[in-house]
Amino acid sequence: MHTNQQVVLKVMNLEKSFYLRKVLDNIQFEIKNGERIGLVGYNGTGKTTLANILIGKISPDKGVIEKSTDLTIGFLSQSIDYEVSDFHQSLAGSKSKGIFQHASELGLHKVFDWEEDRLNHLSGGEKLKLALSMVWATKPDLLILDEPTNHLDFHGIEWLVTELEKFQGPVLIISHDRHFLDKTVKRVFELEHGKLHFYNGNYSDYRKEKQHRVENQQHQYSVQQRQIEMVELQMEQLKSWSEKGHRNSTKQGRDFGPKEYHRVKAKKRDNQVKSKMKRLQNELEKNKFEKPAEEVQIRFQFDTQGKRGKRIIEAKRLKKSYKDRTLFYNANFYINHGERVGLLGGNGCGKTTLIKMILDQESYTEGDLWRSDSIKIAYLSQDVDDLPSDKTSIEALGFTDRESVLKARTLLANLGLKEALINKPIGTLSLGERTRVKLVDMLMKEYDVLILDEPTNHLDLPSREQLENTLSEFTGTIITVSHDYYFLNKLCERLLVFENQQIQRFEMKPEEYFNKDVKKEVNHEEALLIIENKIAMILGELSIIDQKDPKYRVLDQEFKELLKQKKELIG
Template sequence: MLNNQKTIVKVIGLEKSFHLRKVLDNINFEIKNGDRIGLVGYNGTGKTTLANLIFGKITLDNGLIEKSRDLRIGYLTQSIDYEVSHFQQSIAEVEEQELFQHASSLGLNKVYNWRENRLTHLSGGEKLKLALSMVWGTKPDFLILDEPTNHLDFTGINWLVSELEKFHGPVLIISHDRHFLDKTVNRIFELEDSRIQFYNGNYSDYRIEKEQRIANQRHQYHVQQRQIEKIESQMEQLKSWSEKAHRDSTKQGSASERRQIGFKEYHRVKAKKLDNQVKSKMKRLQNELDKHKIEKPMEEASVRFQFDSHGKRGKRIIEAKKLTKGFADRMLFQDSQFYINHGERIGLFGENGCGKTTLIKIILGDDISFDGELWKSDSVKIAYLSQDVADLPADKTAIEALGFTERESILKARTLLANLGLNEQLITKAIGTLSLGERTRVKLVDLLMQKYDVLILDEPTNHLDLPSREQLEMTLSEFTGTIITVSHDHYFLNKLCDRLLVFENQQIRRVEMKPEEYLNKDVKSGDGSEEALLIIENKIALILGELSLIDQIDPKYHRLDEEFNELLKQKRNLMG
C-alpha cells in the first residue's frame, strides 16, 4: 500500500522572472502521493512555467525544488506541434506493447503498422492521443498534464479520467476544462499576481470558496477603509488645533494679555501636546497597516469580444454532394451529402481523426484533392480560427504580426488586445515569449478585425482561460451569422450549437439536434448503460459549472441543487 502522505515534490521560495517581469514570487508548496491538483489561473500567470520548472525543463532564479533523483515524471506538454521524427523516436524509447495498448484504448488502431505518411497526416486529437500513450508508456511516478483535453474527443476524455483514477502517484493538471477538472482533481492551486493560493476540492468547490474569500476580503477591506478614514479625520482635526496653538504661541497679544504670565508658554505646550497626539495616531495607524493591511480584492477579469456580421445572405451557403476524401492508407468520409444555411450554429461531431479539420480545409479551399462536390456561396466572407497557434511569427510583436499599417486599424487592434487582457507591455513583446493562451487572443483579434458572415472555429477555447471562454460563449450566442465549430469543450458545444454534422462510419450526415440530445438519442435507442452514464455525468458537470457561478441565495440555486441530487441518484442506480 502506497503512503499517500509521502511528499513527492517540495517547492521552497521559488522565484522566476522573464524580461524583468516577475512571473512567480516566493512560491511554496508540497505535492504528496495521491494528490490530484488542478493548476488554474488566467493566461500568462505562469502555469506552464511552473510545470517546466518542476520538470526541470527550465531553471529557477531563486528558491529550491526538492524531488528524488530517480523520480520519473510523465510530462504532457501543452503544444501538440510534434514532428514525425519525435513520434518515431519516442515510440522506440518506450515499451512498445504498453504504447500500443494505450493507443488502442484511445481509439488509435494498429499504431504498430503506421508508416511515416500516416504520421504526417495526424489530426490534433490523434497527436494528443499518441502523446498520452507515450507518457503512460514510460510508467511515470508523477504526472504533469498541460491542457490534456484540448483536442480530445469523448472517447479520449473518458479514457483519461479512467486512467487517472487507476494511477497511484500524484497528478498536476493545468486545465481550463471545467467538466474535466470536476471529475479528476481534489485540490486547486491558483496562480494570481505572481503568488499562489490553495483550495480543497474540485473546480466547482474552488469557485464557491473563492467567491466567499473575495466577499470576505471585500467586507474586511471596506471596514478597514472606514477605520482609516476615521483616524485620518481625527488627525486632521488635531492638526488644525495644533496649527492654531502654534499661531497663538507667537502672538504678541494685548497689553493685558502680555501681563498674563506664561501666555506664550501655555500655547507652546498645547501645540506640542497636539503634535504628539498626531504623531501617536499616525504611528498607531502605520503599525496597524504594517501588521494587518487588507488589500482591495482583485476583481475577476472582464473580457469583451465584439463580433459583427454584415447583411443577411441567401439562405443556403454551403452544400455537399457525394463528398469523398481519403488518403492512400485510409478513407475519412465518402459519398456524404449535407447543407448549411445562413445563421445556423453547426457543431462538427466525431472521434479524433475522422476528418473534421480536413472538412474545414475543404470548405476554406485549402484542400482541393477530394471527390464529389462542395458548393459555397461566393457572396459570403469566412473568418477562420485554427487550433494551431504556432503559425504566428515568433519574432514579431502582436501588432506587427497582425500586419496593420493604418493608424485607425492599429488603434482599434490595440483596443481589442487590451479588452482581451493583453496590455501594452505584452503587445510590445515578441510573440515567441507569449503563452499559448495569449497567442490565441492575438489570433482572435485578427478574426475580430474582419467583416464576415461565417465563423469557422477549430477548437476555439483551446488555451483560453475561463473568463475568456465564458465571454466568448456569450458573445457567439449573439452573433447573427453562421458558425461552424469543432470543440471538445462539453459546455461550449452544448451551449452554442443547435445542429450537428456527425462523422460516423466514414460518412458525414446532418443531424437536427444539439450534442446532448444526440447523445441522449443513443441511450434511448438501447445502446446500454455506459452511454447513459456518460450523459448523466455530462449533465452533472454542466450543473456543477452553473452552481459554481451563482450565489446560494439565487432562486435558481435551489432548483439546480435538487436536479444535481436527482442525477446523483440516477448515477448510483446505473453503477449498481
C-alpha cells in the same frame, strides 16, 4: 488510491522572472503520493513555466526542488508539436509495445503499421493520443499533464479519467476544462500575480471557496477603509487645533502667559498627531488588507453586414480519401446563413480536413462541395504557432492607421492582454495569449462566417465564458469543432456528425444528440405501457358483451392487433 501520504516532491522559495516580470514569486508547496491536484489561473500567469521547472526543462532564478533521484516524471506538454520524428523514434524503440497497447485503448488501432505518410497526416487528437500513450509507456511515478483534454474526443476524455483513477502516483493537471477537473482533482493550486493559493476539493468547490474568500477580503478591506477615514478625520481635527494653537501663540500682544499656554498646547497637539500617525501606520503595516483584484472583464465585439443568400455551403456525394484510408464518402449536407453548426466525431475522422476543404486548402476525392462566393470567412485554427515570434501583437496584426491601432489595443486589453504584454514579442507569449491575438485579428475585420477549430483550447475560463456569450451575439454563421462539450452545447443548435465514414446533419444540440438513445428507451417503455393499458380495457369490455354482438368482432380484431404490436415491441 494510495494511503501512503509520503512527500514525492517539495518546492521551496521558487522564483522566476521573464523580462523583469516576476511570474513566480516565493512559491512553496509539496506534492504527496496519490494526490490529484489541479493547477489553474489566467493565461500567462506561469503555469506552464512552473511545470517546465519541475521537470527540469528550465531553471528557476532562485529556490530549491527536492525530489528523489530515481523519480520518473511523465510530462505531457501543452503544445503537442513534438512532431512525427518523435513518434518515429518512440514507435521504433523498446517501449513501443506499451505505446501500441495504450494507443489502441484510445481508439488508435494498428499504430505499428502506420507508414510515414499516415504519421504526417495526424489530426491534433491523434497526436495527443500518441503523446499520451508515450507518456504512459514510461511507467511514470508522477504525472504532469498540461491541458491534456485539449484535443481529446469524448471517448478519449473518459479513458483518461478512468486511467487516472487506476494510476497510483500523484498527478498535477493544468487545465481549463471545467468538466474534466471536477471529475479528476481533489485539490486546486491557483497561480495569481506570481503567488500560489491553495484550495481543497474539485474545480466547483474551488470556485465557491474563491468567491467566498474574495467577498471576505472585500468586507475586511471596506471595514479598514472606514477605520482609515475615521482616523484621518480625527487627525484633521487635531491638526486644525494645533494650527490654531500656533496662531494664537504668535499673536501680537503684551500678555506672555496665554501665548506660552497656546504654544505648549500646539506642541502637545503636534505630538498627538505624530504618535497617532505612527500608530495608524504600524497597524496598517501589520494587518493590511489589499483591495481584492477584480475578475477581468473580457469583451468581444462582432459586426457582420446584412444577410446573404440562404444556403452558403452544400455537399453532394462528397468523398475524401488518402492512399489507404477513406475519411468519409457519399456525404450530403448543407449549411445555411446564420446557423451555428458543431462538427462532432472521434479524433481523425476528418473534421479538420472538411474545414480545410471548405477553405480551399485541401482537395476532395469525389463529389462536389459548393461554397457561396459572396461570403467572407475567418478561420481560427488549432495551431497558434504561425504568428511571427519576433514581432509584437500590434505589428503582427499589421495595423498602421491610428484608429485601427487604438481599436486593436482596446480589444487586446479587453481580452486580458495587459499593456506590458502587447509590447512584448509574440515568442514570449503563452499559447492562450497568442490565441487572443488571433481572435482580435478576426474581430477587427467584418466576417460572415467564423470557422473555429478548438477555439477554447488555450483560453482560460473567464475568456471561455466571455467567448461563449459573445459568439451568441454574432449574427453570421459559426462552424466549430470543439471537445469542450460545455462550450459546444451553449453555442450550437445543429450538428454535422462524423461516424462510420459518413457525415450526417442533425437538427439538435449536442446534449440532445448524446441523450437520443435514452429518449428512445423512454419512448419504447411508454409505448408498451399504452398498449398494455388498451389491452386491459378491451379485455374488460369483451368480458361483459355477448359474442353475437357485432361490436364483439371489432373489439376482438383490435385485441389481436394490439397483441401483435406488443410482441413486436418486446421482440
